[in-house]
Amino acid sequence: VVVAMENVVSYHISRMIDLAVNFIIPDKLIYVPTLLIYLREVKDTRKLDDEVMPGIAQCLLLFHLQRKSLKGWTTRELAEKFDMSYASMNRAIRWLNVKGLVELEGVKEKTLKMVGNGKELWEKAMPLMLSPVERILYTDEQLEEKPIAGESALESYTMLSTPEVPCKAVSKVWVAEHPKAMLNKNYGECRVEVWRYDPMLLAKGNVVDPLSLYLSLQSNEDERVRIELRNLINNVKWLED
Secondary structure, three states: OOEEOOOOOHHHHHHHHHOOOOEEEOOOEEEEHHHOEEEEOOOOOHHHHHHOOOHHHHHHHHHHHHOOOOOOOEHHHHHHHOOOOHHHHHHHHHHHHHOOOEEEEOOOOOEEEEOOOHHHHHHHHHHHOOOOEEEEEEEOOOOOOOOEOHHHHHHHHOOOOOOOOOEEEEEHHHHHHOOOOOOEOOOOOEEEEEEOOOHHHOOEOOEOOHHHHHHHHOOOOOHHHHHHHHHHHHOOOOOOO
């Protein structure tokens, strides 16, 4: 006897496996221990992960476009510069290489070379980039040492006025290291954007960099914001190799 079920909650599946019950969930799982059969669907997330630009890879490109050329840097030098592990930096660079955004030169210790310059590289990479914002929190603290972000930062680059609730950007590493920072999911006097990479690596003074700001607001439906974002990109001073 084999029980066929359309949907089962996970803890019931665990109980049936513990009790050695023969059962089938079509297109998901076959468990028939009397015939030594155990087959389950394995979701292939490699393609999805492959299409999502790693946060440090995005940070590298934006640093190169706005702060300083990374041409000729080695993986080890970049890992030290961005305070990352060698393995994490190596994965980010290999991802960029596979996507045709960088080339690796040399034999023993390879160095970095960007494919394209300035706005050309930005337009090539932008479809693969994500908003740096991973989630939104709130706090009553001012976080004065953290850069201004979101619509609050647009005032520094455009003519848009500052919203009533100020916005700051922090890295997800900072949040993990400051569990007592009084961060709240829903309420607070300051809006906090938790970024996939450290906003301080790219910040211009006390404001997040313009390209990360653009990416963080590109899905905003407010027409005033969208107009100012276009102005923001048009005013970017692109760095060249």
